[in-house]
Amino acid sequence: MTDQAPKRATLYRMVMPEHVCPYGLKAKHLLETQGYEVDDRWLKTRAETDAFKAEHDVKTTPQTFIDGRRVGGYDDLRRFFGKSVPDPDATSYTPVIAVFAMTALMALAVSQSIYGTPLTMHAAEWFISLSMCVLALLKLQDVERFSSMFLNYDLLARRWVPYSYVYPFAEGAAGVLMTAGVLTWLSAPVALVIGGLGAVSVFKAVYIDRREIKCACVGGSSKVPLGFVSLTENVMMVAMAVWMGAIALGLMHG
Structure with missing residues (x-):
């Protein structure tokens, strides 16, 4: 019986001296809790971040890729794993x-x-x-x-x-x-x-x-x-x- 191949994901997130994206940290944690090995790629400058957004035609980071396919940002990743995404406009007690x-x-x-x-x-x-x-x-x-x-x-x-x-x-x-x-x-x-x-x-x-x-x-x-x-x-x-x-x-x- 062969071991199952590890699940891998590539994560692009902002990690700058003045700012570490909190949603990037959340995305990394979520991937790891779902059993993924994360290729954690840092966007270390605003220029790198803007270039990445332009290349992939996205407006925000972080962005996750699984099996070569872009899953999306943190909310998209939660949906990918079947988890709920809070509605910011929803009423709540x-x-x-x-x-x-x-x-x-x-x-x-x-x-x-x-x-x-x-x-x-x-x-x-x-x-x-x-x-x-x-x-x-x-x-x-x-x-x-x-x-x-x-x-x-x-x-x-x-x-x-x-x-x-x-x-x-x-x-x-x-x-x-x-x-x-x-x-x-x-x-x-x-x-x-x-x-x-x-x-x-x-x-x-x-x-x-x-x-x-x-x-x-x-x-x-x-x-x-x-x-x-x-x-x-x-x-x-x-x-x-x-x-x-x-x-x-x-x-x-x-």
């Missing part, structure tokens, strides 16, 4: 899921550190307040882009544009104060107002006007569709405000 999963773990970790158990009422409170902090952080990375997306659906921001700039600061401040358990007289009303207005705005846009737009909840570059998750975020904020306010008034025990 992944950013929100990532935020809530991380803040839930953070809340449980803090509870474990302080109380010796992750399962406490404070953990639930911290989950919401830390989520507010992280969501505010994402918005504050580019307030201008956030405000532009926010103006697509928020009712108050449409009447008073500065609110679209104030919102992330207010959300972040309320989240920090609620996490610390201080100045509840300030944090609870702020969360109640911005959460309540947000819930009404989302409900109107999605369930009454039936609009299909993206949510600004994780910042201005979000691909998260406006809908149930966005509504839940605001309802959680309102619930936290009511709960913290009730504790401050002595109606509940924290």
Whole structure:
């Protein structure tokens, strides 16, 4: 029984002192994980890269060749191996899921550190307040882009544009104060107002006007569709405000 001939591929990718193409590295790794021996050919200058593109009539690198046939760039290579290629314009709940999963773990970790158990009422409170902090952080990375997306659906921001700039600061401040358990007289009303207005705005846009737009909840570059998750975020904020306010008034025990 003869050994099977090794699979070979030729990869052309940019490797310059000032730039190493990340997709070239990904293509090389993908080929190797698929059992290919890679003839890794570096394009070391812009002139070499331009000459290669002109010779093969391609617009981008890296480019992979298998059995003398050009497969194409990194996305084409993924398709060649039957792997999915993300659509950059597709909507996705992944950013929100990532935020809530991380803040839930953070809340449980803090509870474990302080109380010796992750399962406490404070953990639930911290989950919401830390989520507010992280969501505010994402918005504050580019307030201008956030405000532009926010103006697509928020009712108050449409009447008073500065609110679209104030919102992330207010959300972040309320989240920090609620996490610390201080100045509840300030944090609870702020969360109640911005959460309540947000819930009404989302409900109107999605369930009454039936609009299909993206949510600004994780910042201005979000691909998260406006809908149930966005509504839940605001309802959680309102619930936290009511709960913290009730504790401050002595109606509940924290």
